[in-house]
Structure formats: C-alpha cells, structure tokens
Amino acid sequence: MKFILHNLHMIWARLSNNGWVLAELFLVFIVMWFLCDSLGCMKYTFYRPLGYNIDHVYRLTMIQGGENRDTTLLNADKFLNILKKLELEPTVEAASLSYWSLPMSGANSYNTLTVQDTIERNGRMIYATGGYTRVFRMQENSGRVFASLPIGINNVMLSQAVVDYFKKRVPEFSLNTPLAWRGDTVNTVTQGGIVGSFRDYRYGNDAYWIFMRLGEQFIREEFGDQWAQIVFRVKPAADGPDYREQFLREIAPRLDTDNIFVADAEPYTQMQAQFEVLYGDTDKVNSQAIVVLFLLGNVFLGLIGTFWVRTRRRRSEIALRLAMGSTKRQIFFLLVGEGLLLLALVTLPAMVVCYNVGVGEFTIGRTALIATWPVEWSIIRFLLGSIGAWLLIALMVMMGIWYPARQAMKVEPAEALHED
Template sequence: MLRMIFIQLWNERKSNVLIFLELVVVSVFLWYASDALYVQYKSFERPLGFDISNVYHVQLATVPVSSADYDTSVVHSRKGGSDFLAVYDRLAHHPQVEAVCYTGGNHFHYRGSNQFATFKKDSLMRHGYVRHVDPAYFRVFRVKTADGQSWETLTKALDENRIVVTGTVGTDFFGSAAKALNQEIQITDQGDRDSVFYHIGAVCEPQRYSDFMDYDYAYYKAAGSREAIANSGDGLANGWSLFIRVKPAADNNRFVAGFTREMSQQLRLGNIYLKDVVPMSYYRNEMLRYWMDDIRFYFSCILFFLLNVFLGIIGTFWFRTQQRSAEIGLRMAMGASRRNIFRHLFAEGFVLLGVAFVPAALVFANLMYLEVTEWSAMQIPVLGRLLCGMGMTLGLIGIMVAIGIGFPAYRAMRLQPADTLHDE
C-alpha cells in the first residue's frame, strides 16, 4: 500500500508540489516557535530561589516639608528613623503578619532597577547585584541555604556582620557552595571605586531575578543596625522598603483593603504615613509582561501556521476527492470497503507530511547549529531539544492534517459507486 501511495503522489506531483512546499515552510516556522516556547518553559520551571506567596510590600512615605502637617520637632524630622522602627515593630506584632523585614531601596526581586556589584577572585570577574536587607528578609521570602536548609543560617550570617552569597557565586568562584563557606571574596559595589574583601558567612540557594531569567550573581549584606536607623532622618521611609509575610489563613482578596483601613492610623507616626500595600505578585506580573507578550506572539504564530496548513490540506484533498471520484467508485465496485478508502486517503496525507518533514528537519537543525534559534543560558541537551521540537511540530501539524483530510475522506466514504461510474 505504501509503495502505491508513493507512486500516486509522484504521478500527481504537479498538484502536490504546492502543498509539499507549504508543509516544509510551515514546519520550519512552527518548529521555530515551538522550540522558543520549549526554551521559555524550561527556564520558567526552574526554582526561583525565593517565595513571594503571601508577601506584600508596605509602602511608606513622608509628609512634605512644605506641608502644614509637617512635624519640625527633632525627634520626628532629624531622628525620624525611630518612627520607621516603630512602624516595623507594629507590623511585626500584627496578628495577621507572620514576619516582617526591610530592604534598602529597590533591593528586591521583580524590580526594574537594583544596585549592581562586581565580584572578583584571582582572574575571574562577574557582574551581579548587591542587596542591603534586614536579616529577617530570608524568613519573609522563604530563602533556603544552598543545601536546602531553612533560613536561620542565613539570618545568623547577617547578624554576625558577614555576607550571604547566592549559590551561583559559590559554585563559579569556589567550585561548590560548601567550599565557599568562610572564604573571602572581593566585591566592588556600584559607584564605589575601591573593592572590599567580604567574609562569606553563608550561601543561599541559586536565585533568579524573575521567572524567565537565568541564575544571577548576588550577595546580601545587613542594611544597618537599629541604632543607625534610629539616628536617621524621616526621609528613610521614602528610600527603604518594608515587606510583610501574611499568614496563609489571613491572605485573601479583601486583605489589602482591610489591612490598609485598619493600619492607616497606627502607622501614622511623626512625618511617616502608610502610602500603599502592594502584593509582590503585582511586581511579578509587571516584570513578566514583556515575556508574556513574546509567548502570546509565538502562540499566535503557531495558530496562524496551523490554520494555513488546515486550509491548504482541506482545499487540496477536497479538490483531489472531486477529481478522483470515478477512481474511488471503481475501487469500491471492485470490493474495497469504505473504511479502506478512508484509510488510504489518510495515509496519502501523512506520507506527504513525512516526506515534507525531512527537509524541514534538516533546515531547522542547521538553524540551531548557526544559533539562529532562541538563545538560552541553560545547558539544554541539543538532541533532547531537537526531539521535543520535532514531537511538538509533528503532533500539531498531524492534528491539522487529520482534520483537514477528515472532511474530504468522509465525503469520499459516502460516495455511491453506481453514481460515480454513471457520471464518468
């Protein structure tokens, strides 16, 4: 049967050449889009190294100096940092709050800006981030150690005025996270001319800035003692960020409105007031918008190509069924069953797809070799990536071919041999 199908496709090569070329071109483009989605998925599924569930950003602000409500007393203006600490303590004692922490500036994930740092050891140099955080940061964001232990070890390191580096720093600079413990590393913060040798007190799990980014280089150091904060001005509230982890039972769609209404008066201390309460999921969605647009684009391309395959297949085989109605009627008159006719037409379509897929696979393999496809910092096995793209492409086009052939093939099954032969 297969030999007969090949002979028939060759005899009808003039009518098959357009659908053949369409299948080749569509397979390459569909494979490219499928491969890009596969790479994005493999990046997305990796652990982030932190957990933002039930975490909220408590935004504070200060009354403008020009305002009539501005408190000019020394204790609230020049020593307004003590008000910031009082806000911190009130949040920590709230019955719905599990943990609270603060960070310097935008030193947290899913932000478009952060302070950079340069890591150096011998001739090795890498660029990454510096994050000034409260030791309780690791508890709020559920950051674990590189060997999967809880956050207590990380908190202790900052309490002892040592730094915490991410697992990527430990592995690349020292060979492993375990070997990085108690070692020194040279770091230059953004804007600083001189490097500082820091003592590594702990190594946290590898972290990524957001879901579709690669593991980065970063280190954490204590943002400042309570004494230093207490002696700061009230402007501290504008530059620093407070975060709370809410108990799961208390976190719901009404939490923000209820918490803001309840705490607005309690968090109004000196010139500091509660500005807003923002879930971390908001920052995540804002940062992922660019990648989600890319994913939607690839999905749109896939749907467009599949629609083209469907229309091309159904048009070609509908016309072919019309042209071969006498042949089909003769076969049925000679004893071929309707099911055999249906299977034969299906086999023609899938053989044509298989023939067209061979040059498409060669083209895509060369595109991958030339690194024209989606770039990824991950070490994804090339063979696995090729096979996955092949499977997705064949599966999707196969479904469209099956649907496109199904209507003409079903119509061919319903033909009456006597009528087709009589017309002929």
C-alpha cells in the same frame, strides 16, 4: 510493510503532483517547529517556578508629611520602628526592611566580587534585614540561613547563579573560598552560605545576587535618611480578599512613626503584574502570541485546503476502489497512510534544517528569532518542538483527508465513474 510499500509506489506514480505537496510539507514543518518551539518556551517560561514565593506577601507604601516631631530621629530610626511594630502583629509571619533590593521593583544597586584577583562577577546587591529570605521563602541551607549572616560589608551570601559562575572558572571554588570587592586589595569578603536558584522576574534568567544583612546600627550609619522598603508575609490563615482593607483600617495606624505614615499595603502579585507591564514583558508576550496564533491559523487553513482539494480530485479513484470491493475503512486508511507517509518523507530533512537554525541562532547571535525566552537550547527542547510540530501537521493532514473522503464515499461508484 506491504502497506507502506504500496503507498510509496502510489506516491512515486504521482510524483509530479506529490512533489508540490512534499515541498509544502517541508516548509510547513519548519514553520510549525518554530511555532511549537515559541509557544512551548513561552508557556514554560510563564509557568516555571520563580524560585521564591510572593503569595501572601505585601509591600508597605509609606509617605512622609509635616515636620519631625523628634528631630533626633533619622528616617532609618523611623523605618526600624515601623518594622519592629509590624513584626509583632499576630497576622504577620515575617517582615523585612531593605534598600533598592526588592524583586520586580526596578530599583537596583550593583557591585562586583572577584576570586583570585582576576575572576569577576557583577551582581545585584541585596541590602536587607534578616527576615528577607523568610518573607520570600527563598531556598537556604538550614545551617547557613541569611538571618544568621554576620553584619558588615565583608560578609555575604551568594545566589546559586553566582556560585555556579565562579565554579565554572575556578573548579575548586567553595564556601571557604575568600572573595574581594573589585578594587579592594585589603579586605577579604567571607561567604556565609548560598541562596538557591531563582529569577529576578518571570521572564528573566537565573539571578546573580549578592546578599548583605543589615543591622540597626549599620542602617543608621550607612543609610541614614535614605528611603527604605518594607515587605511582609501574612500567615495564610489570616490572609484573604479583605485583608488589605482590614490592614489599612486596623493595623496601619499603629505603625505610623513620627512624620512617616503607612498609606497602603500592596499585594506583591499585583506589583508583579505592574512590573511586567512597565518592563514591556506583557506587550512582548501578547505580540508574540498574536503572531504565533496568526501563523498557526494560516498554516492550518493552507494545509487542510491542500489535502482537501487533493482528496476531492480522487473521487473517481475512490469510486473505482469501492467498485473493486474495497471497504470504506480500507480506503480511508489508505488515503491517510499516504498523507502521513508524505509527511514522514520530509520530516528528517526538515528536522536537520530546524536543528541548524536553532544551533546557529544560539551560537551566532541570540537574536529575537528563537532566543526570545530564557530557555536553554538543548536536544530535548528541539525534539519536543519537532514532536509537537509532527503531531499538529499529522492532525491537519487527517482533517484535510477525512471530510472530503467521507463525502466521496457517499457517492455511488457508478455515478462517480460516469462523471469522470
């Protein structure tokens, strides 16, 4: 306590000089909080789990060429034949056929479900065969899996985000609650289960998806000659850097059906990278990272420079303290303590400003200032950003004091006093 009071007295005695330092630290804290918040949200968004797994997952690239050898076959029949043969391959763990339903593909289909005729939720429709959730290893209740969902347009499974949306508006909502398609007052939609929370893509929010299982006859009747997508999961022991080449050489020729041929098996991790580039996420991340690092570098140099110059100007004071019997260790801790106390004095008012900026951003506009990343605003997020900002600034203050103070202490006290 005596140490703190002594430093407060020193700060007050030099208030005219310290006022500018306090103002600088106040502004630097706000900027640093924003930088820490941005970097933290960026890393959290990048590394948090998707909610499904795309490792060892491949998507078939198929091409159609020449005339039909069997004119009785629809494209649906050919795709189903490819799927059946693919599922029999020893290296394949699971496979699925779908229409406009793959994550990170850019092809989408939407529809709207209603509860009690007034509560609506628009969601992405997932038209897929039963192996879809196994291929992507989505979270399911063991007693209500997608593969056992009855076939038909009035049987669905909902993603957790859709369920949570309805529960907020209808507290008694459950798996037994009847649903309806918007505009359909005759048919009732039955829920078959819930698929755990996941995101459409790495930088997206929790996905609002509505799953519908496809059967062979349903595919023929409803999709006919439309183009399908086929994905499959390879057993981990069979997968490797050369699997794609091996697949095209040994397996793909066996899958060809009539005039539809398998041209490639693209790893889904590669699809993810391509999607993020095309969707603009890669550019957004790179731009934000460059801006953040540029500002961080400028703050770093500016703050260190301020305390560097401030410490060098106190050579005579350091010399006098050495002459009066203070040790170098005591002087160093005195200077660092003063710098950290200056930071502590501005921390609370700066945090108030930061908190109000954050609340205002999420309440008023959700512009690109802070709400760039899909991370929910919370006290924990605010405190983590504040702690990170305080520690970084404290490190800069110590670095700005340490070297010039060390150089000043090497000078003989009499010499320094004589120069002064």
